[in-house]
Amino acid sequence: MSIAKVLLVDDEIPFVEAMSKRLKKREIDIVTSFSGAEALDALQNDGSIEVAILDVKMPGMDGIETLGEIRKRFPLVEVIMLTGHATVETGIEGMKLGAFDYLMKPCDMTNLMDKLKEAVAKKRRHEEKIIEARMKEITGRRA
Amino acid sequence: MTMKQKTENYYHLLTRNMLLTIIIVSVMPMILVSGITLYQFEISYEEKVHAHLKELVLKHKQNIDTFLREKLDNIRFVGTSFSFEELKDEDFLRNRLETLQQIYGRVFVDLGVVNPKGIQVAYAGPFKLEKAVYSDANWFLQAMQSDYFKSDVFLGLRGLPHFIIAVRENWKGEKWILRATIDFLAFNNLVENLRIGQTGFAFILNQKAEFQTKPRLELAPDSEPYLSLLRNSGEFKDGVRIIEQDDTQGNKMIYVAAILKHGDWLLVYQQKASDAFSELNTTVKITLALILLGAICIVTTAFVISKKMVARVAKADKEKELMNEQIVETGKLASLGELAAGIAHEINNPVAIMVEEAGWIEDLLEEEEFKKGENLDEFERALKQIRTQGRRCKEITHKLLSFARKTDSRIQVVSINDLIEELVMLSEQRAKYSNVTIQVNLQKDLPTVRVSETELQQVMLNLINNALDAMGNAGGSLDISTRMEENNIIIGDHILVEVADNGPGIPTANLARIFDPFFTTKPVGKGTGLGLSICYGILKKMGGDILVRSIVGEGTTFTVKVPLPKKGNENA
Numbered sequence A: 001m002s003i004a005k006v007l008l009v010d011d012e013i014p015f016v017e018a019m020s021k022r023l024k025k026r027e028i029d030i031v032t033s034f035s036g037a038e039a040l041d042a043l044q045n046d047g048s049i050e051v052a053i054l055d056v057k058m059p060g061m062d063g064i065e066t067l068g069e070i071r072k073r074f075p076l077v078e079v080i081m082l083t084g085h086a087t088v089e090t091g092i093e094g095m096k097l098g099a100f101d102y103l104m105k106p107c108d109m110t111n112l113m114d115k116l117k118e119a120v121a122k123k124r125r126h127e128e129k130i131i132e133a134r135m136k137e138i139t140g141r142r143a
Numbered sequence B: 001m002t003m004k005q006k007t008e009n010y011y012h013l014l015t016r017n018m019l020l021t022i023i024i025v026s027v028m029p030m031i032l033v034s035g036i037t038l039y040q041f042e043i044s045y046e047e048k049v050h051a052h053l054k055e056l057v058l059k060h061k062q063n064i065d066t067f068l069r070e071k072l073d074n075i076r077f078v079g080t081s082f083s084f085e086e087l088k089d090e091d092f093l094r095n096r097l098e099t100l101q102q103i104y105g106r107v108f109v110d111l112g113v114v115n116p117k118g119i120q121v122a123y124a125g126p127f128k129l130e131k132a133v134y135s136d137a138n139w140f141l142q143a144m145q146s147d148y149f150k151s152d153v154f155l156g157l158r159g160l161p162h163f164i165i166a167v168r169e170n171w172k173g174e175k176w177i178l179r180a181t182i183d184f185l186a187f188n189n190l191v192e193n194l195r196i197g198q199t200g201f202a203f204i205l206n207q208k209a210e211f212q213t214k215p216r217l218e219l220a221p222d223s224e225p226y227l228s229l230l231r232n233s234g235e236f237k238d239g240v241r242i243i244e245q246d247d248t249q250g251n252k253m254i255y256v257a258a259i260l261k262h263g264d265w266l267l268v269y270q271q272k273a274s275d276a277f278s279e280l281n282t283t284v285k286i287t288l289a290l291i292l293l294g295a296i297c298i299v300t301t302a303f304v305i306s307k308k309m310v311a312r313v314a315k316a317d318k319e320k321e322l323m324n325e326q327i328v329e330t331g332k333l334a335s336l337g338e339l340a341a342g343i344a345h346e347i348n349n350p351v352a353i354m355v356e357e358a359g360w361i362e363d364l365l366e367e368e369e370f371k372k373g374e375n376l377d378e379f380e381r382a383l384k385q386i387r388t389q390g391r392r393c394k395e396i397t398h399k400l401l402s403f404a405r406k407t408d409s410r411i412q413v414v415s416i417n418d419l420i421e422e423l424v425m426l427s428e429q430r431a432k433y434s435n436v437t438i439q440v441n442l443q444k445d446l447p448t449v450r451v452s453e454t455e456l457q458q459v460m461l462n463l464i465n466n467a468l469d470a471m472g473n474a475g476g477s478l479d480i481s482t483r484m485e486e487n488n489i490i491i492g493d494h495i496l497v498e499v500a501d502n503g504p505g506i507p508t509a510n511l512a513r514i515f516d517p518f519f520t521t522k523p524v525g526k527g528t529g530l531g532l533s534i535c536y537g538i539l540k541k542m543g544g545d546i547l548v549r550s551i552v553g554e555g556t557t558f559t560v561k562v563p564l565p566k567k568g569n570e571n572a
Helices: A013-025 A036-045 A063-073 A088-096 A109-142 B003-081 B090-107 B138-143 B184-192 B226-231 B278-365 B376-404 B416-433 B453-474 B531-542
Strands: A004-009 A028-033 A051-055 A078-083 A101-104 B108-114 B120-124 B148-150 B163-171 B174-182 B201-206 B240-246 B252-260 B265-272 B412-414 B436-442 B449-451 B476-485 B494-501 B545-551 B555-563
Touching (some): A004 A013, A004 A036, A004 A109, A013 A028, A013 B278, A028 A036, A036 A063, A051 A063, A051 A109, A063 A078, A078 A088, A078 A109, A088 A101, B003 B090, B003 B148, B003 B174, B003 B184, B003 B201, B003 B240, B003 B265, B003 B278, B090 B108, B090 B120, B090 B184, B138 B163, B184 B201, B226 B240, B226 B265, B412 B453, B416 B436, B416 B494, B449 B453, B449 B555, B453 B476, B453 B494, B453 B531, B453 B555, B531 B545, B531 B555
Parallel strands (some): A004 A028, A004 A051, A051 A078, A078 A101, B436 B476
Antiparallel strands (some): B108 B174, B148 B163, B163 B174, B201 B265, B240 B252, B252 B265, B412 B449, B476 B494, B545 B555
């Protein structure tokens, strides 16, 4: 049983490869994609993805744009931004757009793991609440 | 030629051109206007003088003509009223002369009766001329040809200048002549009275260019222009002719001539042109003096103005040059920043990959088979080192990126005190860890400034962080104060912010370089050396200033000057 199912998005293939190996070793179920568009496809195809790790700077659709799309189409998926810029602004912008948190590249693995766990927990809590609400709705209907 | 000489030459040329332009533009119209006016004035004045002289000469001509006619009429009256029988009697003749002299004064000198053979049969007068023979005398021959005759002036038998009026009458079938001598002096007076100025006088010439009156000066009557006046008698207008000509001495003269005695005589008036036009000449002199004075004034003014202007231009040029240098500096810094940002960004990703790969090896080392390896510790140490250095790279690139990134440089109304209080609040946590007490001493009611808030924040935070870094873990106190400073010559009214720490201070050798980019004294990996140079750039852009004062062992004070909006410029 893995801790979580995570989508890792970055245009730097070696980075994605190294990261996915390390995350797999930490019992994370990992799906990778190398662009914003690919990431959206992956989310579309695999409904079990819980958290997305998004690089801010990518050719084509950049991180912020992709984040917007994810929030719109898959509101329950939590997003952690990875930024190469030291700009607090990009991180803040991402948070404003609904990202769970942001981390600066290169990032500390333990730090990332903590953030991932928190994000997954939040996501699951949300889901539980939704299920609860639904059940209440259904039980309420019966009564 | 050196650069300096070149610019000096340029300003010299500029001064000269300006001077010439001003002088030409102002002097030319003045000369033109004065010249035209003077010319017109001269023409009309000359016309006036000519008209005046003409009238004068005409009047005298009429006087002389009248005089001559009257005298002739007197004699004719005597000749026709009395018979030659009576006139031949010398007593009777003397009586007549006395009567004439009583009525007309001493104009008539003598009277004589001449018989057809030219012998003066009777004579009354002061000379002993009885029985004088005139049969060959020129006047006698001419007098016999017409009823009456006026002679030219001649010496005659008496040896004195005089002229004769003769009347021919028929008596007993023969032509007798009654003649009278006219007093030369009386006649002369008629002409001599015609005097104007210092050089103007008149005289009478006959056709042979002989004087008929005594001129005031010794003149050569047979010289030009008298001869030309005599020759061209046809060109007289209203009986008067005016010519201007140089005389033998080279003086410009005015000659006014009128015909007398039906062309036998010429009344000539002459005057030096300089005398006749003396008023005109005075006016011309005054005008010229005024023009000269004006020209001197203009030249002086032009000289002073062009000197001043060029000095200003030179000053402006120098300022511009300085500004250009500053712009070039700023530009250099900006492009340097861009370059740094580019490099930082490009390096960041490879570093991230390297760190991740090292992390992956670390992960793998934890597996059972490697645990037994004898170099495991060494592996782990090396990997840790890679991670540490990776983080160091990250820090450097992050700082570089923040140096280059565009900040929000919109101008806002900022209260410096509020800004400082906010930053102090943010920094208090860090200060507490390093045992630093922050003391704030802000002057109340400071005016607001118009600057970019983000930039000013960056400046102040940099200074506070630097101070905290400087004091390290040893602790100390950080004093931040603000106050108003007015009437600074260079940047005008401004707000002064002082950030003073009692840290170790900055050695003098380093003080001069602390605002240079990439200059740092922090241990390798701890600082980028960009903080203060960013502060410097921001403040210079605002029109403010940043100064540093430091004593080793006592502390460092940074002084920031933020300019207030200039009065009258506040709404701009």
